Amino acid sequence: MTESAAIDATIASAPQKPATKPARPFFSSGPCAKPPGWDAAKLATGSLGRxxxxxxxxxxxxxxxxLTRRVLRVPETHRIGIVPASDTGAYEMAMWTMLGARPVTTLAWESFGEGWVTDAAKQLKxxxxxxxxxxxxxxxxxAVDWGHDVLFTWNGTTxxxxxxxxxxxxxxxxxxxxNDATSAVFAYDMPWDKLDVTTFSWQKVLGGEGAHGVIILGPRAVERLESYIPAWPLPKIFRLVSKGKLAEGVFKGETINTPSMLAVxxxxxALExxxxxxxxDGLIARSDANAAALDAIVATRDWLGHLAGDPATRSKTSVCLTVVGADEAFIKAMAAALEKEGAAFDVxxxxxxxxxxxxWCGATVDTADIAALGPWLDWAYAVAKAA
Structure with a gap:
């Protein structure tokens, strides 16, 4: 029996399905749900083909x-640029161009933070x-020594x-x-005076398309770029300095390489x-409401819990849940059953x-869809237990 046939057989013998499905069952943590009301036909097209x-x-x-500056309330002291290769490209651009001038501390409590550890230790040595x-x-x-350059993720996506x-x-x-803020911006109010480098990608909290990153530089980061030359070669797509000065065009819409104007x-x-x-404030309120709705689901089920034990440091966007007694195969069975029914994708x-x-509980998800998900999680749990 094929895997798909086995899922079908298990679903057929499972308890009755809930009556209501989430209207938009898009709960992926990246790329994330499009904003409500999104339609490709609504996008401006004057720049396409140009x-x-x-x-x-x-x-x-x-x-x-x-728009990014207005929505995120980024002060004029900080420059905003659109750069290649999603958040990874933006963060590695910052690492390759600015690290090496001082000792470095890297913080890691999930996979993406570990990626920056690997870059700093094994690639940049x-x-x-x-x-x-x-x-x-x-x-x-x-315990962080701020005599060092410090690398961290604001919100650990995984x-x-x-x-x-x-x-x-x-x-x-x-x-x-x-600050790797790719799952954090647009869901938390960033303290810009504390942040010298911030990066993110459009496909997270905005529900945008992948492959493009954003880098936000404070005055101290600009000073570093203009006063320090790294010991290693820099690929063209990382170069933010020309003749010893910041390449200001990058922060005025003159991208280093060709962007997708459709993605723009x-x-x-999404920003409009x-x-x-x-x-x-509106984005934060939606994300808060979504996280609260999911928390209510968890609180009423003894088989479901939060991986992040402390509510004060629990994500309001990429909410990670534990399932009592579950292994990888059990979770795969739950996710496959939900996807098969069109009740939840990529969970x-x-x-x-x-x-x-x-x-995913970011602002592009509707709270009603989070609430509707609860009974479907019960159903999928029963399906997986019967498999």
Whole structure:
């Protein structure tokens, strides 16, 4: 019997299915659900088929930057650029261009933080101080030496653990703070005075398309770029400096390489939608409501729990759940059953995380769909137990 046939047979013998499905069963943690009301036919098309260096191309790229600044309330002291290769490209651009001037500390409590450890230790060979915690926990932030450059993820996408706030980042720091915020921006209010480098991608909280990253540089990061030359070669797509000065065009819509103007129009749609909600406050309120609705589901089921034990450091976007007695095969069976019924897509936890579920609760998800998911999780749990 094929795997699909086995799933069909198990579903046929399972308890009765819930009467109501989520209207938009898109709970993936990246790429994430499109904004409510999204339709490709609603995207502006004037820039499509045009050069990104044409007047209209540069204007639309600049518009995306300006909207990002308004929605995120980024101060004028900070520069915003659209760069290649999603959040990974943006973060590695920052690492390759700025690290090496001071000692480095890397914080890791999930897979993406571990990726930055690998880059710093094995690729750049910087012998970093590594501060780790297990999945579901946060390391001792008070132990960080701010004489170092410090690399961290604001919201651990694959563990559901986040930093509680920016209070732990020293005001008088000598090193730079490198903030991987890809699952955090648009869901938390970022303390920009604490953040020297911030990166993210459009396909997370905005529900945009992949392959493009955003890098936000504070004044101290710009100073580092203009005063320090790394010891290693820099690929063209990482170069933010020209003749010893910041390449200001990158932060005015003149991208380093060719962007997808369709992806740009898509993110403009999402940012303009965010403004109809009241901007950042509206986005935060939606994410908070979604996380609260999922928490209510967890609280009433003894077989379901949070991987992140401390509510103060629990993600409000990539919420990671534990399932009593579940192994990888059990979670796979639950996720497959939900997908087969069109009740929830892409809810299995990340491959490197402990076996469990991961439910995206960012602002592009509707709270009613989170609430409707609860009975379907019960059903899928029964299906997996019967398999």
């Amino acid at each position: 050069s990104h260096r044409s007047k209209i191309g540069k204007a639309r790229l600049q518009h995306a930057i300006d 910087l012998d970093p101080t590594v501060v780790r915690a297990d999945y579901g926990a946060l390391p001792d932030l008070g 563990s559901g653990v986040r930093v509680p706030n920016g209070d732990w980042i020293a005001d008088d720091r000598q090193g730079l703070s490198f 129009e898509d993110v403009i749609f 939608w965010a403004e109809t909600l009241g901007g950042l 299995a936890g990340y491959r490197d995380a402990p076996p469990g579920l991961r439910i």
